[in-house]
Amino acid sequence: MAAASLTDTQGIVALAAAAVAVVALIGCLVSLIALRRLRAGQRVVLGEDGQRDLVAHAAGLEQAFAELREYVGDAAERLERRLGGVEHALQGAISHSALVRYDAYNELSGRQSVSIALLDGTSSGVVLSCIHHREQARVYAKQVRDGHSELELSPEEAEAMRLALAAPTGDVRAAAGDVPAGDVRVPSP
Helix, strand or coil, X not given: CCCCCCCCHHHHHHHHHHHHHHHHHHHHHHHHHHHHHHHHHHHHHHCCCCCCCHHHHHHHHHHHHHHHHHHHHHHHHHHHHHHHHHHHHHCCCCCEEEEEEECCCCCCCCCCEEEEEEECCCXXXXXXXXXXXXXXXXXXXXXXXXXXXXXXXXXXXXXXXXXXXXXXXCCEEEECCCCCCCCCCCCCC
């Protein structure tokens, strides 16, 4: 029997089979690399154990999101209750104040007398007046509820209360200028 050469039919078939085997081997290597990348991606998504499938993982994620949504809703509800309590408590804090200076006795003593309004968010609080004379000083306090004083206010006290309620929350207003007794000058904003 004669030796087969690469040019006869058997040799060509052998060369074609070898070429197909090389292409199949290259295809196997490419598939192996793709499979490794896929498994690395699965480990990132599913974790190191990788015992669950994607459907079980998606169901677990959905349950975790539902639990998170419930927790956030509960936290928001608790925060809303606390915020309501804080807002209620702040209604009683002094949030409106004003000071009016004047010369109560026309002594040209440098406007040493003052009326101060200290009011909360419900327009309640106190109006204090300090009347200074050369030899003495007197302090008067009048309670205010819902914007009305329990006693009649002097013009300076009424002006201090008006300025306090007209000012933005937390803004302290003070009347300035030479103000004779009983006359109050309002500062320009």
